[in-house]
Amino acid sequence: MIINLDNTIIHNIFISEDHNFYGHHGKAPGTTPMVEVNEVICEAGKGIVGDRFHNYKEDYKGQITFFSLEVYNDISATFEIENLSPSAFRRNVIISGIDLNSLIDNEFKLQGINFLGTQEAAPCYWMNGAIAEGAEEAMKGRGGLRAKILTNGRLKKSPEG
Numbered sequence: 001m002i003i004n005l006d007n008t009i010i011h012n013i014f015i016s017e018d019h020n021f022y023g024h025h026g027k028a029p030g031t032t033p034m035v036e037v038n039e040v041i042c043e044a045g046k047g048i049v050g051d052r053f054h055n056y057k058e059d060y061k062g063q064i065t066f067f068s069l070e071v072y073n074d075i076s077a078t079f080e081i082e083n084l085s086p087s088a089f090r091r092n093v094i095i096s097g098i099d100l101n102s103l104i105d106n107e108f109k110l111q112g113i114n115f116l117g118t119q120e121a122a123p124c125y126w127m128n129g130a131i132a133e134g135a136e137e138a139m140k141g142r143g144g145l146r147a148k149i150l151t152n153g154r155l156k157k158s159p160e161g
Helices: 069-078 126-130 135-139
Strands: 002-004 009-015 035-037 039-043 064-068 093-096 107-110 113-120 145-149 153-156
Touching (some): 009 153, 064 069, 069 135, 126 135
Antiparallel strands (some): 009 093, 039 153
């Protein structure tokens, strides 16, 4: 069964040409910004065109990442951070109204594109520096969703996003 998320609002879409944290253990973080875009091209089995994980490796489970607007709002409030950009979490798509963990091991459709939820995009110690001390712990179990892209298509920011 494919879960239909076509009524889910996409608030933000981000891409980045390079990794700031991934592969930087024991080194300083990178400085490549996340760039907010209105739409992206999703390529089945490859990822988002223009993003750091596009063509990363065959059958990669994190071809696209999703993050909950509700978690973003909670983290901002918990750490009393005003004007925290959702890009700080280094996830591609910020959406609302869905428990992302419920999509793990499930196929879902968003804006006509099929995805397979593969695992939580677990937070790491870098979040303590990028957000605030304690952010890694606060995000455990709700760090977002890694997914594979199963069909080609364009993913667009929702007009009401």
